[in-house]
Amino acid sequence: MKYSLFLGCTIPARSRNYELSARxxxxxxxxxxxxxxxxxxxxxxxEATDEMGAxxxxxxxxxxxxxxxxxxxxxxxxxxxxxxxTAYRLNRDRELRDKVNHELSKLGRAYKxxxxxxxxxxxxxxxxxLEKIKNSVSRDLKxxxxxxxxxxxxxxxxxxxxxxxDPQDPKTLExxxxxxxxxxxxxxxxxxxxxxxxxxxxxxxxxxxxxxxLKYVKEAGxxxxxxVCPFCDLMFDSNQKGIEAKFGLELNIPVLYLPQIIxxxxxxxxxxxxxxxxxxxxxxLTARLEV
Numbered sequence: 001m002k003y004s005l006f007l008g009c010t011i012p013a014r015s016r017n018y019e020l021s022a023r024x025x026x027x028x029x030x031x032x033x034x035x036x037x038x039x040x041x042x043x044x045x046x047e048a049t050d051e052m053g054a055x056x057x058x059x060x061x062x063x064x065x066x067x068x069x070x071x072x073x074x075x076x077x078x079x080x081x082x083x084x085x086t087a088y089r090l091n092r093d094r095e096l097r098d099k100v101n102h103e104l105s106k107l108g109r110a111y112k113x114x115x116x117x118x119x120x121x122x123x124x125x126x127x128x129x130l131e132k133i134k135n136s137v138s139r140d141l142k143x144x145x146x147x148x149x150x151x152x153x154x155x156x157x158x159x160x161x162x163x164x165x166d167p168q169d170p171k172t173l174e175x176x177x178x179x180x181x182x183x184x185x186x187x188x189x190x191x192x193x194x195x196x197x198x199x200x201x202x203x204x205x206x207x208x209x210x211x212x213x214l215k216y217v218k219e220a221g222x223x224x225x226x227x228v229c230p231f232c233d234l235m236f237d238s239n240q241k242g243i244e245a246k247f248g249l250e251l252n253i254p255v256l257y258l259p260q261i262i263x264x265x266x267x268x269x270x271x272x273x274x275x276x277x278x279x280x281x282x283x284x285l286t287a288r289l290e291v
Contacts, residue, residue, distance in 0.1 A: 001127060003073035004065045005033040006083070006117075008230075009041050011075055014238070015230040017274025021259035022075055022120055024272045028136055028263075029128050033073065036064050042074075044082040058086035059100045062117070063109045072117040077153035077229040081160070083117040088160045119154065121228050121258055122164055125172050134179040138267040141181040142289060146261065147222035148173050148184065149213070149236065151229045152193050173258060177226065180265035187220035189213060194235040210235040211243040214251050224285060225255045233257065237279045254282045264289060 011019050026033055043057035061083060065072045074080040090097045091113045101110045118126070124133060155167040165172045168191075174184040195209030214236060217225055225236055237255035244251050255278065263273040270291055275282045 001030060002032045002034055002070060003123065004036050004039075004068060004070040006039055006042070006061065006065075006072050006074040006076075006079055008074070008076045008079040009045075010230040010234075015233055015257075017260065017277040018075055018230060018233070018257045020272065020274035020277075021257055021263050024268055025259040025262050025266065026120075028266050028268075029124075029132065031073075031123070031128070034068065034070055036068060036070075038064050042076075042079040042082040043086070044078045047082065054082070055086055055089070055096075056100060056103055058083050059090060059104060059111045060107065060109060062087055062090075062115050063104060063111045066112055066115045067109075070115075072115060073120055073123055074117060075120050075228075076231075077119065077151050078231060080117060080119045081153040081156070084160045085157065087113070087115065087117060119228065121154075121173060121176065124176055126164075130175060130179045133176060133262065136262075137180050137265045139265055139289060139291075141261075141265055144182045144261075144289070145185045145221060145223045146177055146182045146226045147187050147217040147220060147224070148177065148190075149194065149225060149227045149232055150191065151227060151232045152197075154228060173226065173228065176258065177261060180262050182261060182265075185217075185220050185222045187222065188216040194229075194232040196231040196235045199235070206235065207239060207243050207246055210239060211247050211249070214240065214243060214253060215247075215249065217253055218249075218251055222253065224261075225253055226258055226261055227255065228258050240280050252280065254278065254280045254285050256282070264291065 039061055041057055043054035047054040104110055150170050155165055158167040192213055195206035199206040260273045270276055270286055
């Protein structure tokens with residue numbers, strides 16, 4: 001199974017651990033990632049100020065994957081949303097599509113409407129299947145208690161995701177975790193945002209939002225937090241020390257990407273999964289699992 005891997009901007013700059021673990025897990029499950037060097041920003045950061053510019057960026061990326069006859073596998077929830085929404089609009093609005101293709105023609109490209117975009121987690125559910133994931137497990141997670149954060153873009157806007165999961169009561173990430181032997185922990189305000197969207201305009205508010213959620217995760221007794229978006233990781237992992245200082249808290253909650261947890265269950269080592277790159281120390285966690 002071949003997919004073009006779309007990394008976007010944030011993962012290469014800030015979240016190499018996400019990329020490393022996704023590649024390692026994909027390889028174990030028989031997925032082959034094809035890198036398209038010409039991929040650029042998905043367009044999401046521009047959307048609020050230059051909608052057409054954002055659409056053109058997204059459409060160019062879609063066209064690049066079409067030229068290779070490959071589906072796009074995205075790791076970032078915001079990138080997945082932007083690319084999927086753009087394909088959805090272009091497939092339904094002929095006038096917009098003609099306008100976009102007029103601009104793309106200047107680059108010798110065109111969007112044809114043949115490419116599909118899916119998040120890595122969705123591909124695990126739909127193409128790999130929970131049974132195969134379960135059969136890949138070789139390490140006991142020893143009752144590892146995980147609090148999952150779905151984030152805003154994993155399932156929204158819901159109309160573009162073809163009924164995949166329930167945005168009001170999502171379960172797919174926890175189904176994957178259950179398949180590899182983790183224990184899912186429920187906590188207050190689970191569907192709240194990470195605070196990332198307001199980080200640049202009001203850092204204090206952003207840290208308040210993330211800190212509140214981390215407190216609920218801590219209160220619920222979770223060993224780790226699980227997520228699937230680099231923006232959310234920036235808030236909960238990279239900013240956790242700052243949150244502790246601001247609120248006078250001692251949280252020390254390791255924040256792992258979904259493929260890092262799956263990879264642990266597969267028996268992969270720390271460096272393969274980029275656990276040495278996580279901001280909150282994961283050595284106690286891996287020592288517990290005898291990694």
